[in-house]
Amino acid sequence: MTEHGDAFSRRGFLIAGGGAAALAALGGAAPAVAAPAGAAPAAAAGTAGTPGTTGAGGTGTGGKAAVDWINPLTGALTTSPDTACGKTFPGAVVPYGLVQLSPDTVSGGDNGSGYSADMTTIEGFSFLHLSGIGCYGDLGQLQVQPQTGELVTGRDAAKSPFDKSTETAEAGYYSVELDRYGVRVELTAAERAGLLRCTFHDAGTGRLKVDLSRRIGFDGSHTVTQDLRLTDPHTVEGSMTADRSGGGWICGNGPSYTVYFSMRFALPIETFGTWDGDTVSRQAREQSSASDSAGFFVEFPVTAGQQVLAKAGISFTSIEGARGNLADSLPGWDFDRARADARDAWSEAVGKVRATGGTDEQREIFYSALYHTMIDPRTSSDADGSSRFGNGPIRHDPFTQRTVFSGWDVFRAQFPLLTIIDERIVADEINTLLALTDTGAVKGLARWELLGTDTDTMVGDPAVNVIAEAYLKGVRGFDAGKAYRYCRDVALGPAELSNRNDFENWTTLGYCVDTSLSKTLENSYSDYALARFAEATGHHADARALHRTSQNYRNVFDPDAGWFRGRNADGSWMSDQDGCVESNPEQQGWFVPHDVEGLAELLGGREAFNTRLNAMFEQTPPDVMMKWNDTYNHSNEPVHQMAFMFVHTGAPWLTQKWSRYVCEYAYGTGPAGLAGNDDCGQMSAWYVLAASGFYPVAPASGVYALGSPLFDEVAYTTSRGTRFTIEARNNSTTNLYVQSARLNGRPLHRAWLRHEEITAGGRLTLEMGPVPNTSWGSDPKWAPPAGR
Template sequence: MNLLLKLSACGFVMAQLSIGSLNAQRPLDYVDPLIGTQKSSIGYGGTMPFVMAPFGMTDWTAQTRQNRVSVTSYNYDDQTISGFIGTHQPAIWMGDYGYVVVMPQSGPLHVSPDDRRLPYRHSHEKAHPDYYSVVLDAGSGHLIRAEMTATPRCALFRFTFPRSGTARILVEASRPGIFGRASVDQEHHEITGYNPHRMDDRLGPLSLPNFKGYFVVQFEHDPAVVRTYGMDDSSARLSRGAYAEFHPGETVLMRVGTSFLSVEQARENLAHELPDWKFSATRERLQVEWNEKLSRLQIDGATRQDKVRLYTALYHALLYPRLFSEYGHYYSAFDDSIHSGESYTAFSTWDTFRAENSLLTLLAPERIDGMVSALLQDYKEGGWMPKWPNPSYTNIMISTHADSLVAEAMRKGFHGFDRELAWQAVYKDAMVPPDQDTERRWLDREEHTPYEARGGLTYYKQLGYIPTDKTDEAASSTLEDSYDDWCVAQVAKFLGRDLDYRFFIKRSLNDRNLFNPELGLMNGKLSDGTWAPLGGRDDTTANRSISGWTEGNAWVYTWSPLHDQLGLIGLMGGAKAYDEKLDQYFRDGYNVHSNEPSHHFGYLYDFGGEPSKTQAKVREVAAKEYGYGPGGLDGDDDCGQMSAWLIFTALGFYPVNPASGDYMIGSPLYGRISLQLANGKVFRVEAVNNSSTNVYIQSASLDGHPLDAPIITWEQIQSGATLHLRMGPKPSHWASNWRPAAVAAN
């Protein structure tokens, strides 16, 4: 690189650094989207540095590798970029669908990702939720500067090309073997097309012949050349992709609209969201949107590094579920038709029912009615609420935790959805076995099956548990179905269905049928009523089949009945035995925070009368599992669940049973932290004498009144109360006499 080019690149990087320094106190300036993008000694978060609006329909990121199931588009350790992708891949273990890729080039036309990739350096890369930029090395001393900002369904790019060589932008509609198409409008110099690829299409029961991800690409100034590629005739109107060429040295503005309805709707989305070519103004609008959301959380007494960690977690939590509607209409991936209304997708319910959804009820309550309505629309159009829509049924994970989302919304007073339809949906989950229920084992990621719903429900209704010799992951499913039964009971209660409430509250105690008193642990059962092999520490396919566990083992799942901790205390022989068993769980290394079934464990000592152990443990986990750089996230973020845990722990409380409206108190990470609520009030947590060593609560009050239980409620938070804690370096007896209420079985 010659001196002039070096100075140019350096000046560009410094200019971008100065943008973030103008308003250093804004929450957005603390967000580092690169956190979780690198494998490290902590783990791998599987995140990507998305430029997108909160809950946006399409995410935009640099593509350092071709994504697929188990591979994301961006990995920090890669040294080249082959494009900038508008992706809908929600998590590393899920696939993408309807994506589109663009790539600037200088020199000969290169179509394949391997041939077109260009080197870059992280020192010439800036990643923010509202803006991404990078300098690409096109060889022979040529540099291409790429910048992008976004709206919920569109992106605005700015490419600055070198002063010599061909300036080209390639648009990839689909990959080889995928029958997508691109076309060129020579008169308007516009590239349009669609991509029908759904990487997870074999994981559910539905074929969707009408599914397509549509796009429209427009340029501020007319290109010199616009052509298609991928067919023998390069001037053909339809092809796998297209490209536009410009004069050397140009700065090219390009906007991309996406849609799941039509090319025309993609064009309409551009008209709604990017009506002009003002790059800075578009970015500023996205900054305002992000700052409004992020500023609902305020922190005092934290270092800049800690604010980066926390606000990045909040950014991750505000990405999902994502919009799937477009100005009053949406494509349904459940009946392959277009409908009127609002829709969302990317509900990773097995992960997010635990804390992510609960966090959204606090920080994005304006979205909850629409999200629940989306699940109910899926029920109407496909027959069931989905467990992991991407964007259709995928049958990934177990149980029907959409029941929890519905129950939590009702518990917290949300009314903007059809409650009778909600009852029909949760009742079907709880009472109607899936097709071929006794003919299949319902293997994890089994292809081409009916919708799984509660696999093994036939046996659950007959025996009070799901036998491991009949259904895969049966022990875990029994325990999680019991919790979902409790949620269905709550929905019945809210709707005044007393008989249904009594039925499901009694059945919610089926978890107790798997407690093995000789082991003091939950244990799967065979269909003849005998105990199944307990299974080992490792989670393997064979282990799941034999012992019946899902991504865990008996130790992880023993405490999984989130609604029945008092019952578990009784089964174990009292609070002392319960706490000692928890001690052994942590001491022997069973807590794997990188996976969701362990997320509530640190808070369980509250139930056993030793809240000081909860206070120490959650501090320990937060320090160990959450870092500050690209490798600073232990475990797949799973649509915000890993991040939501950190935010709640920083606040000092956590929703162990999310549908109950109760939050168990831990140990807040900072001296003062507050939530700006949608009702205009502010809930505050004040932790006097808080520090890395003063982790123990010595006394607590709520609005000046003594608080003697390690619990606060949804109503207390919504009232704008102040939780005042006095912290110290040694355990105290605060709240040690509190016990949870029993689940009434009649």
């Protein structure tokens, strides 16, 4: 999901608008890439970092290890009215970790990450965050703020200004100077715990204020129920229970859940106190309240330059789980060791995709994007395997429970990427979705899961898409029979088992009426995906029925208008701009990824298809690419397959041209580096795949359309232990067109790959040049497989 914006930045430059160069004619050379006149690069904070061990990431061009190209501040704008809002957080996390320890510059409102790089004060540092979401967020609990001087309990009143030049963000590490309190704060994280190191520059009393009532996305009148207890001179433990009243996800459309914590301090606590509103106590040793402003504080005598360390384990099951998670993840107090361990974890994770060549800027964008694809779906079970959905019973499942499934977004690129490099995460997520349905808490399959609740956000059947794709690509480790039954219930009913959008109209009219166009096209793709799953598992009658309904997209194509339109229950057409979710008909209408040839037929053939689609890109000049717009709106997901659809209609050189164009103008470095909300890794995954030179138009097809790699070589280490390398010879900014290709030394005449060709390992070699080779990949006999 992406929210509207007015003016966005590109590659660290602010674009003031106007002056877009005329685009090349159909099939011509790509437009030259240049920064706006007179622009100077913005500082990219936190791109270097302490070297540490190289790990699996290796050292790429430029002499830096892959992990050191990661800039967690990429996309970290949330509220700016004039620039792109990626809504990422810059703090410390390890791959798919339960804890995300990060600075907070804002609470409440449409600020899903709780941080925006254009803000100049910090509220504190909390242990739980969401990355890149496009609406009112959730989590944000256990916020720690170091203080000196008088105790200030109010969240806004306690804010500290900070100098942006002191802010450092690296993979697994964050630091900043709090000017008001004269404290340097450093953060690092492990899988289920986080660690703070606070250096007090002046002698006196050092204080850590811990807010137990904060929750991102509250509406200003929320309460959180807190329980806390001082258990020994070094430890405070407790819980925070948040329900739908007063806010959270989309202002109260999300889960009810409890966060448990076990927080330890390296120094013995000199003074312990609690507060609830304006009431402060320095005698209480425990507290239970329901409040929008409550928590505890600890104080220590400090000398100038003294470091105060605090760490906490987090659990969604119990205080015992939090205590065990702390012992498992951060048993000691060596901050530098923990920081190095976090860096090593990221080095190993991003080392699965190794890019060579390209510019420094492209490498930073690439590895920052890869990093952001590995935040979610995060671990939500404890180190001992205990887990729960929301405030339900504790479970002990034979898989790692995960949470944050932004289905409508991530089925398009992030999960296809995971099917190549980390099948374990895919299987865990599928098992989690199936278990959630087992509980009866979710009808059908969750569409947008958060902490055991289907928030029912967005449209379509993304869980069906992900499950079908995974099975068809050979991902195992889940009950395929159960998975098929639940997917079938969603698509074919009976109605009481389905959570499909507008199920009744879909089955009786052959199209949806409510937000007609978006839902009809999304459902059509899901039925295609499930049809292939049905075929693979021997459910042939189901497969035939689903293949028929996968063609329902034709029922919202108006032949008189020559394009798609929403449709009313009586068969009449909606007005030109109605019937869509976060898109318009011109954008949404291209979402027929499973039957591109059928769509081309409706438009009058391949040439007509290519001309119309090409015009969408030509009408989107560089200064519009990072804005919400009515043409090619990369800020939001319905268009993400469009640049690669030309491969299906015999014009792969246009895919090469426009995929490069989107990479160049819709992505950049630093806080303004994303054209829209990262959407839990989808926007970033698009870049990783496109910059590598391939992308799945229809993920469940198992086919990847070939584009134009940005790098001389990208090597994928797959989940099967193989290595697949894409090599681009004579590659450059101008040499962006594929002249010829060889797969494992043999000529390749088609402009696409099968999933099994990638996972088997091997080498794809592309010879690049400055003008299109309109013969390569254009013959219909080399087209990707048809919808069936």
